[in-house]
Amino acid sequence: MRGASIRDQVAIVGVGLTELGMFPEKPSLKLAVEAFKLALDDAGIEKKDVDGLICMSYGSDYDRFLESVGLNVRYAYQGWSHGRFISSTLMQAAYAVFHGEADMVAIVHGKKTYEFGDANNAETHEGWRQGLGPYGDNPAYGAMAPAYGVALSLRRYFELYGRTSRDLAHVAVSLREHARLNPNAFRRGAMTVDDHQNSRWIIDPLKLFDCSQNQEGGAALLITTAERARELKQKPVYIMASEGVHAGPEFHNFAHVGLGVAQQSVFTYQPKDLRIYEKAGIQRSDVDSIAVYDAFSPVIPYALERFGFCGAGEALDFVREGNIGPGGSLPVNTSGGMLSEGHVGGWNLFIEIARQLRGECGPRQVKDAEVIQWANFLGDSIIFRN
Amino acid sequence: MANTKLYDESTGRYLPIQYPEEAEYWESAKKHRLVVPKCEDCGHLFYPIGPVCSHCLSLNVGWQQVSGKGRISSYVIFHKAWAEWLKPRVPYAVVQVELDEGPRLTTNLVEAGPEEARVGLEVEAVFETVTDEVTLLQFRPRKPA
Numbered sequence: 001m002r003g004a005s006i007r008d009q010v011a012i013v014g015v016g017l018t019e020l021g022m023f024p025e026k027p028s029l030k031l032a033v034e035a036f037k038l039a040l041d042d043a044g045i046e047k048k049d050v051d052g053l054i055c056m057s058y059g060s061d062y063d064r065f066l067e068s069v070g071l072n073v074r075y076a077y078q079g080w081s082h083g084r085f086i087s088s089t090l091m092q093a094a095y096a097v098f099h100g101e102a103d104m105v106a107i108v109h110g111k112k113t114y115e116f117g118d119a120n121n122a123e124t125h126e127g128w129r130q131g132l133g134p135y136g137d138n139p140a141y142g143a144m145a146p147a148y149g150v151a152l153s154l155r156r157y158f159e160l161y162g163r164t165s166r167d168l169a170h171v172a173v174s175l176r177e178h179a180r181l182n183p184n185a186f187r188r189g190a191m192t193v194d195d196h197q198n199s200r201w202i203i204d205p206l207k208l209f210d211c212s213q214n215q216e217g218g219a220a221l222l223i224t225t226a227e228r229a230r231e232l233k234q235k236p237v238y239i240m241a242s243e244g245v246h247a248g249p250e251f252h253n254f255a256h257v258g259l260g261v262a263q264q265s266v267f268t269y270q271p272k273d274l275r276i277y278e279k280a281g282i283q284r285s286d287v288d289s290i291a292v293y294d295a296f297s298p299v300i301p302y303a304l305e306r307f308g309f310c311g312a313g314e315a316l317d318f319v320r321e322g323n324i325g326p327g328g329s330l331p332v333n334t335s336g337g338m339l340s341e342g343h344v345g346g347w348n349l350f351i352e353i354a355r356q357l358r359g360e361c362g363p364r365q366v367k368d369a370e371v372i373q374w375a376n377f378l379g380d381s382i383i384f385r386n
Numbered sequence: 387m388a389n390t391k392l393y394d395e396s397t398g399r400y401l402p403i404q405y406p407e408e409a410e411y412w413e414s415a416k417k418h419r420l421v422v423p424k425c426e427d428c429g430h431l432f433y434p435i436g437p438v439c440s441h442c443l444s445l446n447v448g449w450q451q452v453s454g455k456g457r458i459s460s461y462v463i464f465h466k467a468w469a470e471w472l473k474p475r476v477p478y479a480v481v482q483v484e485l486d487e488g489p490r491l492t493t494n495l496v497e498a499g500p501e502e503a504r505v506g507l508e509v510e511a512v513f514e515t516v517t518d519e520v521t522l523l524q525f526r527p528r529k530p531a
Contacts, residue, residue, distance in 0.1 A: 122468070123392065128403045131434040136482075138492050139400040140522060143480040144468050151462040152482060159460075159505045204463035204477075249440070260459060261482070262490060263433065 007280070010094040011229035011236035012384070013104075014043025014222035015351040020186040020342035022113070023216050028059035029068060031110030031218030036069065039106065039220035044233035047071050050222070052102030054093055056081040056345060058115045065108060075102035081109075082134075083293035083346045084245055084253065087380045090350060091242050093223040103228065108220045109345045121145060135253050136262045146254060147211060150296040151203040153255030157298065158205060160259065160266075161313030165205055168316060169196035171297040172209045172339055174325035179336025181326060181364035186215045186342035210297040212338035219347035221354070237354045238385050240371075241279035246379035254295075256302035256377050258312075271308035273379070280383040282371060284308060287383070289356060289366045290330060290375045291349045294337040300324065302377035304332075326364060334364050350374070357386035398475045399516045408435050410449050415521040418513045422489055424450040433489035454511030455528065456485040461495065461503040479503045483525050497526035 016038025018031055026034075032055070040047060052075035055062040062076045075096050079089030093105040121127035122139035132138055135149025158164060173193055179185035191209065199208040229236035252261045260266035277284055284307065292303040301315030309330060310318045318324070324332040335341040335352035342348060353372045355361050366372075374382040393400045404412050407423075414421045424431050425439035426446040438445055460482040467473040479500035484490045495503050496512060509525035516522055 122400050130405045130407075131436050132492075136492060138402075140402040140516075140520075141480055141492060141494050142400070142464055142468075142472060142475060142478055143492055144400075147466075148462065148464075148480070152460050152480075155460045155462060155505070201463070201465040201477075204465060206462075260490075 006098050008238045009226050010239045012354045013229045013232050014039040015354045016220040017351045018218040020217040028110030028112045032108045035218030035220035036108050039222050043222050050104050050106045052105030054107045056109050059110045086346045097225050104224045109347050110218045111344045147203050149254035151206040153261045154205050154298045156259040163316050169193040170320045171300050175337045175339045177325045178334050179340035182335050185336040186213050187340045212295045212343045215342050217344045219344040235358045237357045240383040243276040243381040268312045276381045286371050287373045288369045290373045293346045294339050303375045306377045307375050397516050407437050420454045420511045421449040421451050452487045456483045458507045459484040463500045493524050496524040
């Protein structure tokens with residue numbers, strides 16, 4: 001028999017996000033420490049209250065971080081920095097407190113451009129793994145970098161559904177509209193569809209404005225049990241349910257299901273393989289806003305179709321009609337996302353979810369936000385509520 | 387793994403790591419033959435190259451020469467050079483080719499400008515000698531019969 005459900009038993013109780021920019025004087029360790037201190041202050045707790053720590057594969061290791069802040073913990077874990085695994089990493093923290101391996105887990109990440117870099121995965125060996133790299137990369141042909149995988153899938157999407165780069169432009173424009181309402185966003189200048197169209201090709205059909213920012217910053221979150229959360233300063237942000245990363249030959253990093261990238265089958269996807277709404281006990285229509293790991297703009301339409309917010313091939317129409325921007329029917333990445341707010345390994349997206357559900361977002365606040373979903377094209381998802 | 391050198395500046399190519407299971411593929415390429423792995427037990431043709439049949443998990447993996455004919459099913463054009471020494475090469479096309487036999491392979495499009503790439507274009511295999519150890523499979527547009 002299955003044990004007690006984790007639903008509503010774990011909460012985010014503190015968040016910290018540093019200024020976003022380029023900081024030559026601050027190594028990743030310093031950015032992580034700054035974010036950690038901000039999160040402690042936000043939660044109204046002290047470092048001694050933290051007994052679990054998660055760091056990422058890029059940035060400072062967990063042991064160096066703990067030495068720096070003079071803290072011993074009974075739960076340490078190091079997760080992948082890759083965006084497709086950060087919701088699983090957050091759930092590691094949730095499971096740790098749910099099962100009593102720790103009472104308060106801090107997730108900290110300091111992001112430096114030279115560590116996350118330009119993702120030239122030929123020279124980090126990632127592109128040379130046996131059976132091709134994580135994005136189908138093959139550096140011998142100059143096929144490298146995450147942008148390659150998404151460009152390859154985007155071409156298939158455009159071909160199958162008769163869409164163009166101009167249709168896609170509305171994704172980046174919508175997210176910039178959010179960022180313009182966020183004083184901490186790295187990119188806040190006005191952006192039009194023409195600006196997007198006039199930006200240079202990175203890997204055709206992917207333009208510069210389809211790619212996330214590559215700046216620096218630190219992010220931290222504090223996770224504890226619902227019981228403890230109710231004693232603390234902030235309104236708890238509860239985890240209702242989660243879904244893992246779907247993977248295998250029918251899935252491809254940076255391709256929606258059914259597009260025919262690498263060895264994927266070609267078919268019209270229907271969202272029948274997901275259990276997330278049933279597990280959370282809600283309907284999809286109960287979701288007030290979603291957060292997507294928007295390393296590149298195409299993954300937003302992929303995510304909208306993956307979870308059934310839009311039918312196959314229809315997401316860019318939904319976006320063009322203004323649905324994902326400020327005041328839209330389903331605001332996406334209300335901080336401006338990685339496309340405009342900035343790239344802190346994606347952790348800034350979880351921080352925005354918490355702030356929205358605490359009602360702290362001022363001009364960009366989603367009215368009466370109660371349920372926000374982390375929703376990625378690979379199926380990984382977490383549903384949060386206040 | 388045959389190569390210790392990461393790239394060959396004279397040709398502007400990263401030199402592939404050759405895993406033991408790929409030896410027959412690379413040796414065949416030098417002879418201008420395209421082979422893909424074939425399960426000797428269930429007959430399944432598969433790609434990428436690996437140690438086991440992805441259908442029946444047999445380790446009895448052999449090779450089959452294929453026609454080298456196929457169509458572009460997706461393509462991209464690199465305008466950004468991800469390494470300083472790749473700058474003279476951009477813009478270049480990377481194409482995903484669906485072989486008539488089924489598997490999809492990634493190469494460049496050669497003997498044609500990147501602007502000639504399109505989905506559905508009929509292509510055929512050719513071979514590019516990079517170094518004594520490395521000959522790369524490539525595809526070029528198929529000429530009308």
